[in-house]
Every structure is written in structure tokens, then in C-alpha cells.
Amino acid sequence: MAKTKPGKKDLDSYTIKGTNKVVRPGDCVLMRPSDSDKPPYVARVEKLEADHRNNVKVRVRWYYRPEESIGGRRQFHGVKELFLSDHYDMQSAHTIEGKCIVHSFKNYTKLDNVGTEDYFCRFEYKAATGGFTPDRVAVYCKCEMPYNPDDLMVQCEGCKDWFHPSCMGMTIEEAKKLDQFLCSDCSSDDDAKRPLNSFPVSPSGDAKGVYPKRGIFKGGAETQKAMTDQLTGERRIGVP
Template identity: 85%
Template sequence: KIGKRGGRPPIGAATHSQATCKGSHTGATANRGNRLQPRVPIGATACGLGGQAQPRQCLPGPCCLQGRPTLMAKTKPGKKDLDSYTIKSANKVVKEFCVRDGVVVGDCVLMRPAESGKPPYVARVEKIEADHRNNVRVRVRWYYRPEESIGGRRQFHGAKELFLSDHYDVQSAHTIEGKCIVHSFKNYTKLENVGAEDYFCRFEYKAGTGAFTPDRIAV
């Protein structure tokens, strides 16, 4: 499946679309949608700027990922919560890192974007579940890169800096390319070697308003 993330408006534009990813065939790309807007819990329709939550859809396409859910427990008819999800990839860059590691709630992951040539999305896994057909979906909380925020990238932002946003989505687990690590800034500065999977976060970010917590830091 290929996820249609939806058009991104100019920085600062106010829109009100919300999404749910359909299907979990291999080759999916993450459907993050328009992120410059308030976020509401999955299934809610209230929007802080007066808009309505809109369904998000994925389009069919090829894939190279295979997944296997494990340790399943029933929560309601037709759906099961999973404790972990094992990812495999034909991508040699991430294969050694992720094939032996299952994804669990709380892990940070790299997710394949729909736009060719774009860097992978970074998200934190909040929930893993499978339907009656064993299609696995993950509820994620997105990290934003500085250039994806309303204010844009500033001089003091680090090359590997991310903002933990209030933007949540449900995505096919097959869009996960691998795991990564989002450090605190203090721990990041102590790394002897910064790998491709290492990032850091100093701020939480409200996608609808562009507000940061904390609102200032020493630089």
C-alpha cells in the first residue's frame, strides 16, 4: 500500500484534515497528512480551530516489508492488542539493525513517506493492534523536523533535532522501515559516535498553533 499523505499547505496555513490509514499490505508508505493543525484523539471530530476531523486513506501499491505479530491478547471482537511487532526489510541499510529487534510500545521508529526522495518520518509507537485478518496497525505520535514546523528551521536547531508533536495517527505497521533512538539533548551530547538512527528532542510542539514547550532555551 502507498499512503496518500495529502497536500501540505504553505507554512502557517490553517487546514483541518485528519486521517486514518486503511489496509496493511506490504510496501505501504506512512500517511501523515497535513500536519499544521490541531490534533484530536482517534475517532474524535472536534477541532480546536473549528474544523472537522477527516478520514485519511491509503492507496494500493507494491511493498518489500513483511511483518509478524506476536503475543496477542483480545481486547474486543475482531481486534487484538499486540505486545510487539517484528519487522523485516530488504533494505540492507536497516536490515542488521531491525530484523533482530521487535517493535514495542514506546519505541521510536522510521516510517516510509509517500513522497519520493524525502527522509523517513519519525514517530513514537503508542499502540499496536491487529484485526481479524492479522493486519497490523500502529498508533503513533509524530516527531516533526524543524523545517516542518510553522516557524521553520532556525539557526540554533541541530541537524538531528526533532520536536515531539501532539499529532497522532494510525498507520499500517508495514510502513515501518526500522527503529531509531530519540535522545534527550543532554544524553545526545554525551554520545561518542552519532549514528544515522540517533536523534534528539528538546521541545514538545503543538502542530495547530506552532507553540513550543518550553517556549525558550539557553543557546
């Protein structure tokens, strides 16, 4: 009588090959692409399992970079921005290069120093359709774009809205030297001569009233049209 092949077993952790870094379900990791010219893929570990030969597999949920999405990279996307996708995969744990941290958007904006391991995510992404959740976000400045945490912005002391220096005809250096700032609309108001305080730079999640929703940006509507039948793209992982 043939013996039953031993089954798979779930693991609580895995030590990245050649390091002392331990990966557990829920951690975010960097995974080696097959093309060495490309940056590592970023994924969230959902599950670790070993087969009867002790080969370790990892079930991951992929993060997409903006340029990997159907709509492509936009002006407001941050350098370290990622989208949490609905694209899952099973991969060899040996393709894990290292660990990283994917912060919430709010927590990322509070970082004093952004390290190479720091990323942020504010959207979930449907890989097959190009849709985003949420599909609308607050916009700022007269250019009416969502906030890019990599870009310096100045706050108007009148309306409390935020503006890009370039949109107001200033350089970043000029903006940093200002003691106060009024946008063109507020500077023409009768009460514009009231005493002004020094201004903060760039929206802060803890400050009150600094996220005036003057409009909305639809995050994926224009890209979803005629894309609903597109299949999720395969990710080619590099073998160590």
C-alpha cells in the same frame, strides 16, 4: 442471526517486515513517506493492534523536523533535532522501515559518536498552533542564540559563558589551537591576567556553571500569532 465481527486485539510487539528487528510500544521508529525523495518520518509507537484478519496497525505520535514546523528551521536547530508533537495517527505497521533512538538533549550531547539512528529532542510542539514547550531556553554567546550541539563553542575562562568562534572573529581551526580564551569583555578587566587553564569546547550537561542564562529565547511566540486556527497537516505515508 449474524455473527459478531471479531474485534481488534492489542499486541506486545511487531517484527519489522524483512528484518529481525522487534518494535514495542514506547520505541521510536522510522516510517516510509509516500515521496521517496523525502527522509523517513520519525514517530514514537504508542500502541500496536491487529484486526480479525491479522492486519497490524500502529498508533504513533509524530516527531517533526524543524523544517516541518510552522516557524521553519532556525540557525540553532541541530541536524538531528526533532520536536515531539501532539499529532497522533494510526498507520499500517508495514510502513515501518526501521528503529531509531531519540535521545534527550542532555544525553545526545554526551554521545561520543552520533550514528544514523541517533536523534534528539528538547522541545514538544503543538502542530496546530506552532507553540513549543518549553517556550524559553537559555541563550549563549554575544549573538544570544540557543545552543546548537553541532556547533563548536569555546568557554571564556573569565565569565564562563560560551561563544561561537565566528562571533569572536576566529575560525574553528584557530579556536581548536587555543590553550585559553577570554571574551572581549573579560579581556579588558583588570583581573584578566590571572593564570588560565585550558578550555573545554562546547557546553557539557555535567559541568558546573557552564549554562549561564544570560537571556532567553522565545521558542514560538512570533509564529503563534495568526496561526491558532491552522489545522494539523496530514502525513502521507508510503505503501510498501
